[in-house]
Amino acid sequence: MNSAVDPDEETDIEFETELDPDADADIGTANTMRQRADESRIKIWIMLAANRLVVTGLLALIVFVTVTLVGAEFYPAFHADLQQEDTIETIFSTMIGAIITGTTLVVTISQLVISQENGPLGDQHERMSSTMNVRDYTRELVDRPVPADPSAFLRHIVNASETRARKLREAVAGKDDEELKAEVNEFTTSIIGNAKQVRKQLDGANFGSFGVLFAALNYNYGWKIFHVERIEYEYEESLTDDDRSLLEDLRSTLAMFGPGREHIKTLYFEWALINLSQLILYISVPALIIAGAMLAFIGESSFPGSTFGFAHMTLVVTAAFTITLLPHLLLVSYIARVATVAKRTLAIGPLILRDSQR
Template identity: 30%
Template sequence: MGASGADDTLESHGIDMGRRTGPLAQFREWVLVNGNRSLIAASISLLVFVLFLGLHAIGVISFTNDGSVTRLASGMIAGTFSLVTLVVSINQLILSQEFASANDARDQLEGIIDIRNDIAVQSKVPASPAAPTKLLELLIETIAAHATALADTDDTDRNELLRKFTNSIDASTDRTHETLEHTTFGTFTAVSTAIAYDAAWQLYVARQLRERDGASLSSEAVAELEGLINALKLFITAREHFKTTYLQRELTRFSQLTLYCGVPAILAAMTIGLLYGGFSGATIGGTYLPYVVSGLIAVVVSPLALLASYILRTAAVTRRTASIGPMLPQKEPEAGPFEVSYGDDVD
């Protein structure tokens, strides 16, 4: 697949993931989407530790008042219990999607087999790959093959919009295929790459070209447009299935990590209260007390940090993929080369 120049009017107008420019925008994208969730959670906890030490150093807060610290510890214990309960509820919601009767399970299996058979037929292979990334790669290759065959027809010489469309597909499939080739499913790179590929926009343009210019196109070009439309539909279907599967795994992993951190967080909150349980105040000297209490507070907020890091990503992915098919809420009304009004198709 060799990339060619794309036209601005046929550039992606839908999902925008991983294409930010500028240091601040790239950092924001890393925090929201691309960054390792555990690393971001650990960074939030570390930031809390440094923040409390800094506030103590400049005299804004103090760790010498037994009553205030004890009340804080009690509130942290109650808050951590509530957070763990919330996570358990999320985990139960995810598990509820896995429960199915024999008939439901059979229907779901038959549906997946049918889609895989359709992919195999469309891609002209004996059977579709089992690995999700390989399956997405195969669909990208199929889309690129139909676009190349469409570009090789004589119609592209007469239809400038068709030529620009095939050039745009060639460039975008090249980038996506190169990224998918070096990733594995289970890493967010594979999912974000598949999401960033604007199959919905390409499907919209392909359908517009077929309906508007179908009468003036050769039978070969119309057949390739039909094949391209079918390949894009299969790609969108497979991508949504894999995105849902990944998000289920992501939320399950989040539930596990929150439970792992929940017990240490509760113990840390209890320790803060016990440090001030003596009649003479804190049992640790004033020199080390700010470091110990700040460190324990950082442990207490670790479940909340995990919640923030994982929900940021799932919310960003869900918002950017809120529609299926050529319904693009992110697209500007004036974007793109097609404008229609009532009665345009009437002779």
Template identity: 30%
Template sequence: MGSSETETDETLESYGADVGRQAGPLTQFYEWFLIQGNRLAVTALVSVAIFALIVGLHELGIVNFLNPNSVTRVASGMIAGTFSLVTLVVSVNQLILSQEFSSAGKARDRFESVVDFREDVAAEAAIPAAPAEPARVLELIVDSIRHEAAQLADTVADHDDRDVRETVIRYTNSVQERADRVDETLEQSSFGTFSAVSAAINYDEAWQLYVATHLRNEYDDSLSPTAKDQLDELIGSLKLFSVAREQFKTTYLQRELTRFSQLTIYCGVPSILSAILVGLLYADVTGPSISTALLPYVVSALIVVVLSPLALLVSYILRTATVTRRTASVGPMIPQKDPDEGPFSVEYGDEQSSQRDD
């Protein structure tokens, strides 16, 4: 048990994000902009920023809107770019739809795997059937994790070895604390609001699974059969949560990208019409057909409409890329973790060495 001497409260706590913990205003805005915020609100914010940038550059005298040749060239480029962007989004949508097409055998296998998963959730939570709403399924698994952790703490409360007792209880306290946080988030969420998926991707079950597996093997000779069974139950619940998270994350991202494709088509037509209108404003041989005082603001507003598909692309890709990056691995493999961090220092042959010492 030499490794237990290096274990601290900090290292035994979960490495992943703290669900529900308050952060600074800048961090909160960063999280809102990346994943938490409504994508249409983020798109509107990007569009307002583009408008403010163009008008600001005009007010500073850096750009002007009086040369019809340069403006019409920009309008032509924006039309070509919008067509390319819409074509790309349609291709992405077709790729997503292709995943939905399958033969009867594959469809049956996929259906049976989902049924088996739901039966495992129902058995773990001791209920007749798993709920239909994904957020409630995740909530049930989190309740199971919290219950198993509490049972494990009660089981080792009277353990003779102080190091084993304190280490396991410290770990179970950390698990229960984070389960409470994610449970509060899930109670106020539904699948369509992204908050359920956000809570799932921020919950650090990979780190908890890693620590639980190490404790199970490290203290195999010290723990009672009941404690080992309870630890196995906790490991099973954590594995079930990992599977649920991947399933719901995949389903949500499919819906998210499909919605993005739909909105891009909606924005595509106004975008192209606005680009054409920019060119038509300068079609008169006498110059722009509106007042030069209003011209910068009108053209800036039209440019914002032209770039609305791009702003939409930015908002949606930021979320999907962030979710994919934060869930890049399955199970107790944490690529973003520093190799030197962690509560356990192990080397090849540690288990054989400890057996020889005994």
């Protein structure tokens, strides 16, 4: 089974709100990516959550409708121009060159991705040793065997952070410092609510779909690390050694989520770019056939008549142009997601780059 061929095995991605929307209003920002970005559901859906083939189809429909309507309504000579063989030859000979160039570029990108996995035996042994060291550290952190499934791996770390947050809240519940208790309660409530939400999104999500990475983006671990450090510093006199140990355990667990998310993000990028290369190779063949057919067989007298006021010749040429544009539209839909994720994950750890979080 060639699972990499599956273009975009989407899972249902739910845009949930916080369990307690005001839980972290004073000491934190919104946890989910959409809330932190302060952008509309539609934009997030188009750029990230939607199946890439669906986005490609929507872009193709927009191109077809726009070219047809603009040509018919705002350029009266549009139909006459499309009936000229020189116009058709110019359009589709240009598209043939663009398809071949774009396909070559994407294949080159695929080769670069694959080259990252190649290397001598020593390098492969070093990669394996580093991976096993991280798994050993994670096993000690979460106090259980580390699963091989990426979504379960992240889910275990999220579970461990929730467990340590509950222990921290219980530890400070009997203290006399009311301000410390209030902040820890508020902070841990935010962690627990965010953990439950992300765990629900990770449950059943399979790697290769965007669901795993999307759920990981919804866990605001960096801001949580900052608050652990801040609480430990500001309430140093009120904290016991056991309290500090609990804070450090929570901080270590949250910090482990960062490289785990980045590793899964890197693997997803490679997976997505390989899928993109395969799909463009597949779709470039019918696109080239359509472009060649338009050059070879379509003339001034082809497809006479009209439908709903649109000349058949105009509809055929516009449809053919849209089909030959599909490899580029597919590239746009995939790169839009990859670039958006990359921009939102430039920093690892408690660094805030977006004004909406400040």
